[in-house]
Each structure stands twice: as structure tokens, then as C-alpha cells.
Amino acid sequence: MSVGLDAVTRMGLLRITVFGLLALVVGCSAEPPPEKTAVRVVAQQVAQVAGLAQTVLTGDVQARFVSELAFPSAGKVAQLSVDVGDKVVTGQVLGRLDPLELRATLDISEAELQALQARVDLARADYSRQARLLPQGYTNRNEYERAQAALKGAEAELMTATARHQLARDAVADADLLALADGVVVARPVAPGEVVQAGQVVLSLAHDEAPEAVFDWYEALPTGLVIGAPIHLHTLSEPAREISGQVREIAPSVSASSGTLRIRVSLPAEAWHWPLGTVVAARLAESLGPVVVLPWAALSRDQGQPAVWRIDAQQRVSLSRVEVSRYETGRVLVAAGLRDGDLVVAQGGQLLYPGQQVEVANVLAVSGPGAQP
Incomplete structure (x- = not known):
């Protein structure tokens, strides 16, 4: 029995020895892992x-002053001698109302004026006669007051007719639509042959004087962008040729339709030759x-x-x-x-x-x- 135990013990010791030797051999032969290469x-x-932050805005050239031209009296448009884009000069005839209707209205007002003048003369003579007869007792107070009221009524109607006659004369004189300034026609909502009312816009005239660059800004205004601040601009066709403008107006509130702030920049005289609608870029410098x-x-x-x-x-x-x-x-x-x-x-x-x-x-x-x- 003891012999069997000794054999088992010797076998266990032999296995331990073999595994230890194997571990020692492996440990001695293994190399350390290589270090990773630096990136x-x-x-x-x-x-x-x-x-210094540079902000670039893009806008276009617009007229500072735009006149809405209209005839002062109603009538039929007989002629419009200009179209959108045409250049005009001060005093140039741009359109004309039909003169036949205007002259007919003037003739009617003249006839009415003459008839009322005769009525006033008759009422004045009647009143004068009643005024002479009343102190002598040949007429009564009622007839005298009637003649006086008739004279006042006739004189009032004559004044009204005189005013209408003057309007008719002015309408004939104002049948021609004249340009108020040198500029460019930018809109023509009415065509020849249409009947227009007094004051209805017939043409829109953009003045040549003092054009400006208009920009729409979507964010908070850059620091330093205030009214009167200088700003550098150039056209997209000539980026190397910069001019210096001046901020004239900054909209006080955001536009409800576009969600932008409108900025208007006055242009120097050297840029007045830029056509309306010219695309321009502005450069803003902001210190950071x-x-x-x-x-x-x-x-x-x-x-x-x-x-x-x-x-x-x-x-x-x-x-x-x-x-x-x-x-x-x-x-x-x-x-x-x-x-x-x-x-x-x-x-x-x-x-x-x-x-x-x-x-x-x-x-x-x-x-x-x-x-x-």
C-alpha cells in the first residue's frame, strides 16, 4: 500500500518539475513587446x-429718391412716350391725357359759368329795385328779403362754377405729364388707352441724384457699424477698385417679410455712374x-x-x-x-x-x- 502512494507522489513531483521547466524555457525565450511608433x-x-474679422455683405445699387408720377386729373391716357429703363431729363414730356374730353369739360364749365353770371346779374338788379322801393312803401319786407336771398344764392353758385372752371382749365394745362428730375423710368403700371383717376400712379421715376447701395443683414450688426461709419465697397465686376461709402441709414427693426435689417450706404460722386441694380460687395472690419x-x-x-x-x-x-x-x-x-x-x-x-x-x-x-x- 505504501509502495503505491510513493509512486503517485513521485509522478506528481515529476509533473510539477516538467511544467516548471517548460515555463522557465518559455519565459526565457519570450521577447518584450515592441514600443509603438510615435505618430x-x-x-x-x-x-x-x-x-480682425472681415465680414462681406452683398447688395445692389438703388436710387435714393423715387418719384411716383401721376396726372392731377382723371382722364383717358392717350400717350406714354417712355418705357421701363428709359433715361429722361427734367421737363421731358412722358405722357399725355386725351385732350378732347378735357376740352369738352372746359367748354361745359365755361357755358355754365356764363349762365350763372347772367343769373347773378338778374338777381342783383332785382335786389337793387327792392332796396329802392322798400323805403317808399311800394314793396314789403318779404319781397325785399326774397330778393336778397336769391342774390346770395346766385353768387354762391357762381363761385362754385368759377372753381370748377378753374379746375377744368388746370386739367387741360396739366394734360402733359412731365419729368420732375433727370433719372430712369423703373415702373410703368399703366398702358395707353386706360382711364386713370386723379393721382393714380402712371410712372415711377428713379432720380439720378445721390444713388446708394442697399444691403440686407441677417445677423446682429457687427461692432462699429453705426450711422456715419465708413465702409469699403466694390462692384463684383471690378473687385480691385474699391471706394469708400458712408452708412446713411440702418433700419430700426427687422423686416417682417425677410427677417433682415436693411442698411443704406451713401455712395461718393465717383460711383454715381454705376447703373441701378449693379451688384456691389461691402467689406466690414471688426476688431476681436x-x-x-x-x-x-x-x-x-x-x-x-x-x-x-x-x-x-x-x-x-x-x-x-x-x-x-x-x-x-x-x-x-x-x-x-x-x-x-x-x-x-x-x-x-x-x-x-x-x-x-x-x-x-x-x-x-x-x-x-x-x-x-
Whole structure:
């Protein structure tokens, strides 16, 4: 019985010895895992510069003054000698009412005036006779007062007829529609042959004097954009030729139809040759204070917040949250979160993780002052 136990014990010791030797051999032959290769990145050294945001507005040239032209009296439009887009000069005849109806109305008013004048003369003679006879007792008070009332009534009707006659004369004289200023016809809602009422708009005339550029702005106004502020403009066809305008008017409220604020800019005399409707662009400069200009590729995220990869002295990276002042084409303007001299990853940070070793392949030059897109 003891012999069997000794055999079992020896077999167990033998197995332990064999497994130990195998573990020792494997442990001695295994090599340590290779270290991960450092990721090559492009870095940029942080340096704050004066931030200058450039905002570009697009609008068009419009007339500051637009006159709505109308005939002062009703009638049939016999002629309109201009169309939309035509240039006109002061005093030019633009349209004419049918003179036959106007002259007929004048003839009727003249005949009515003559008849009422005769009636007044008759009433005045009757009143004079009653005034002479009343003191002598040859007439009574009732006849005298009747003659007096008839004279006053006839004189009142004569005054009314005289006013109507003057209106008829003015209508004949105003049958021609004249241009009030040099300009361009921008609307013609009436066609020849139509009957118009007095004061109904027939033509719209945009004056050549003092054109202006009009812009619609969808956001809060940039800092410094106030009435009287200078603003640089150029046409889309000549972007290299800039002129300086002046903000004349800023709408006090947002338009209910477009949701924009309308800005009107007075143009200098050198821009008065720009045709109405010319598309113009305005450039606004807004100071942002000290900022750090980084390329778009440098921006990352840390729990939903903007962040950048900062490189420490051991060439390891860590995420640092930043405050972005403005997003622009190809770059971001960082207002807070970085200090001068910091080294951040500008390119190649897409697959980094905190504490990873990096190799700086190149250091980008610091962007100059200003923040032009």
C-alpha cells in the first residue's frame, strides 16, 4: 500500500518539475513587446495676434429718391412716350391725357359759368329795385328779403362754377405729364388707352441724384457699424477698385417679410455712374482683440466642446479645451485656452489619444495679424 502512494507522489513531483521547466524555457525565450511608433504630426507654436474679422455683405445699387408720377386729373391716357429703363431729363414730356374730353369739360364749365353770371346779374338788379322801393312803401319786407336771398344764392353758385372752371382749365394745362428730375423710368403700371383717376400712379421715376447701395443683414450688426461709419465697397465686376461709402441709414427693426435689417450706404460722386441694380460687395472690419489663428485641422472635440491637442516637453499630447471666437474659411480664431509659446498639433491629430507620443515633422509659421478669410 505504501509502495503505491510513493509512486503517485513521485509522478506528481515529476509533473510539477516538467511544467516548471517548460515555463522557465518559455519565459526565457519570450521577447518584450515592441514600443509603438510615435505618430508624425505638424505642429504650430501659439502666438496671439490682433484679431480682425472681415465680414462681406452683398447688395445692389438703388436710387435714393423715387418719384411716383401721376396726372392731377382723371382722364383717358392717350400717350406714354417712355418705357421701363428709359433715361429722361427734367421737363421731358412722358405722357399725355386725351385732350378732347378735357376740352369738352372746359367748354361745359365755361357755358355754365356764363349762365350763372347772367343769373347773378338778374338777381342783383332785382335786389337793387327792392332796396329802392322798400323805403317808399311800394314793396314789403318779404319781397325785399326774397330778393336778397336769391342774390346770395346766385353768387354762391357762381363761385362754385368759377372753381370748377378753374379746375377744368388746370386739367387741360396739366394734360402733359412731365419729368420732375433727370433719372430712369423703373415702373410703368399703366398702358395707353386706360382711364386713370386723379393721382393714380402712371410712372415711377428713379432720380439720378445721390444713388446708394442697399444691403440686407441677417445677423446682429457687427461692432462699429453705426450711422456715419465708413465702409469699403466694390462692384463684383471690378473687385480691385474699391471706394469708400458712408452708412446713411440702418433700419430700426427687422423686416417682417425677410427677417433682415436693411442698411443704406451713401455712395461718393465717383460711383454715381454705376447703373441701378449693379451688384456691389461691402467689406466690414471688426476688431476681436487678441486671438490665436489655427487651421481647421487643429480643432478637435472634448466632450462636445472645442479643444486642441497640446504637445508637452516629452512630446506627448493632451486635449486642452479652447474658446473659439470665430469660424472662418480654412481657419478658426481662438480667443482663450492657449498661451503664447504653447505647441499644438496643427495637422495629423485625427487618431491621437491622450498621452500618446508624437514626432513633430514640421512647425507651421504663425499667422500674421488680422483675420482675413
